[in-house]
Amino acid sequence: MRALAGLLTVFALVWGLSIESAAAVGSVLYLLGDSVPSGSMSASPPPEKSLPNFDPGRDSFPGLLVQKGSGSVAENDPTKYQQWSHPVGDETLSLDEFVIWAAPKDFDGDKTVVFNVYALDCGGSCQVLDGASATVSGDGWSRLAVPLDVSNHTFAAGRSVRVKVVVDEDSDDDMWFAYATATYPAHLTLSSPPATTTTTTTTTTTTTTTTPATTSSTSPGVSPPSPPKAPPEPTTTPTTVPHSGDDDVTTTTVGVPAQGGAEPRPPSSDPAIGSDDDGSAPLASSEPGGFAPVLTSPAQDDVGLMAQALGDSRTIEPEEGLMVAFSTAVEAIRIHWTSALALGTLTAILLLIGTRRDREHESLATTAPLPHQWSANGWHPPPED
Numbered sequence: 001m002r003a004l005a006g007l008l009t010v011f012a013l014v015w016g017l018s019i020e021s022a023a024a025v026g027s028v029l030y031l032l033g034d035s036v037p038s039g040s041m042s043a044s045p046p047p048e049k050s051l052p053n054f055d056p057g058r059d060s061f062p063g064l065l066v067q068k069g070s071g072s073v074a075e076n077d078p079t080k081y082q083q084w085s086h087p088v089g090d091e092t093l094s095l096d097e098f099v100i101w102a103a104p105k106d107f108d109g110d111k112t113v114v115f116n117v118y119a120l121d122c123g124g125s126c127q128v129l130d131g132a133s134a135t136v137s138g139d140g141w142s143r144l145a146v147p148l149d150v151s152n153h154t155f156a157a158g159r160s161v162r163v164k165v166v167v168d169e170d171s172d173d174d175m176w177f178a179y180a181t182a183t184y185p186a187h188l189t190l191s192s193p194p195a196t197t198t199t200t201t202t203t204t205t206t207t208t209t210t211t212p213a214t215t216s217s218t219s220p221g222v223s224p225p226s227p228p229k230a231p232p233e234p235t236t237t238p239t240t241v242p243h244s245g246d247d248d249v250t251t252t253t254v255g256v257p258a259q260g261g262a263e264p265r266p267p268s269s270d271p272a273i274g275s276d277d278d279g280s281a282p283l284a285s286s287e288p289g290g291f292a293p294v295l296t297s298p299a300q301d302d303v304g305l306m307a308q309a310l311g312d313s314r315t316i317e318p319e320e321g322l323m324v325a326f327s328t329a330v331e332a333i334r335i336h337w338t339s340a341l342a343l344g345t346l347t348a349i350l351l352l353i354g355t356r357r358d359r360e361h362e363s364l365a366t367t368a369p370l371p372h373q374w375s376a377n378g379w380h381p382p383p384e385d
Contacts, residue, residue, distance in 0.1 A: 029086050029161075030187045031100070033180035036064065037078040041086040041163075041188060048182040064177045065105065066115070071168035073118045073128055082177065083164040084188075085122065090157040093190050095119050095129065095150035098163055100186040101141045101178040102134070109139035111172035115165055117146045123159035133168065141178050152193050163188055 029041035033054045051062040058065045058079065069080030098119075104111040114135050121127040129150045136142050155161065167175045179186030 027191055028187045028189055030185055031084050031163075031179040033064075037082050039082070039084045041084045046180050046182055046185050051178055051181055051184060054180075061106075061176065062178070064179075065174060066165065066167050066177060067174045068113075068167045068169060068171050071114075071116050071166050071170070073116075073120075073131065073164060073166070075166045081164055081166045083162055085160045085162040087158075087160045088155050089123070089159045090155065092152055092154045092193055093150075093161065094152055094193070095148045095161070095188065095190050097189040098132075098146045098148060098187075099143065099189070100146075100165070101143055101184045102136045103138065103141050103176045103178075104136065104172070105174040105176055107139045107176075108173060109137065112137040113171035113173060113175045114168040115171070115175055116168055117148070118164045118166070119148050119150055120162040120164060121153065121155055121159055122162045123156070126162065129153060136175065141184070161188070161190070 029043060030046055032040050032042055032046075033052060034040055036055050053060065053062050054064040064082060065079075066082055067077075067079045069075050069077060075081045098117050102113075102115065104113045112135060114133055116131060116133050118131045119129045121129055130148050132146045132148060134144045134146050136144065165177070177186075178184040
């Protein structure tokens with residue numbers, strides 16, 4: 001039982017220290033009436049009681065009397081200032097507001113008094129963090145909320161936050177202050193910065209290599225851009241032919257090897273195939289072995305027959321007939337090459353089968369002699385050993 005009681009005592013002590021530490025960085029520190037001219041502050045709200053006379057040596061009235069002085073933070077006359085302190089060493093805090101009740105001495109409503117509030121960081125010596133002023137008049141207690149602008153100030157170990165009140169020399173009279181009761185809960189509002197949480201995120205970067213696609217767009221009556229120089233095989237070139245309707249029809253023209261160095265003969269209405277839009281730089285070769293279209297524009301009667309074969313009731317111009325002829329030539333070349341490839345494959349297979357059978361016959365002849373041998377007189381059995 002004694003061990004349990006000791007454990008509970010230690011727990012209570014640690015819990016009490018934790019509460020006091022939290023109070024040191026809490027949001028409100030209340031002014032205490034424990035000493036003049038230097039008091040303290042606490043996180044605990046003040047009790048319900050009547051307002052005491054904090055300075056019976058100065059006057060007999062409830063509250064605290066502070067005489068008019070220089071108004072400076074350096075004021076050191078104990079009758080002309082009051083200060084409250086609280087230890088907050090090794091903490092980062094923001095000071096937001098100082099709240100206190102005040103009135104002109106004797107509640108003289110004809111007089112106006114001014115007091116200055118200073119926020120300090122003290123520990124052996126003091127550093128002024130901010131200062132503000134407030135004006136009071138009237139024949140009763142007035143609640144004054146004096147804003148302070150101290151943001152995220154770090155107090156070193158062993159330091160304290162302090163608030164000092166000094167009555168300004170321009171005041172009409174001395175001043176009374178009320179605090180340290182539930183009716184007059186004067187306090188300093190402060191806050192700690194929000195806790196910083198460090199989150200580590202793993203980012204995976206994926207690099208994708210994309211080959212840009214080339215897109216050709218043509219308008220009615222405009223030739224396509226110049227194609228690259230063709231290899232020594234049949235090549236195709238897209239050509240847009242305007243129709244009488246709204247849509248354009250893109251057909252394919254084919255370049256075939258020139259016969260005997262024949263010059264290229266493109267459709268009469270378009271620039272040279274493989275040239276710039278103005279037809280000034282043709283790429284088709286006119287030398288033997290080069291590539292150039294050899295088809296000419298068909299006659300109007302032939303064009304009509306093509307239209308009927310295609311089931312097209314429109315009037316087809318010679319240029320369209322040439323494009324159809326080009327497309328038909330490309331299809332014929334494709335069928336020719338496909339047939340040649342199939343025929344070559346079949347021939348290779350037959351040759352392979354024949355070669356294999358010949359080898360089997362040779363092997364049989366060398367490993368298994370015939371039961372009879374041929375001579376000039378006919379077949380005879382082989383001689384016995």
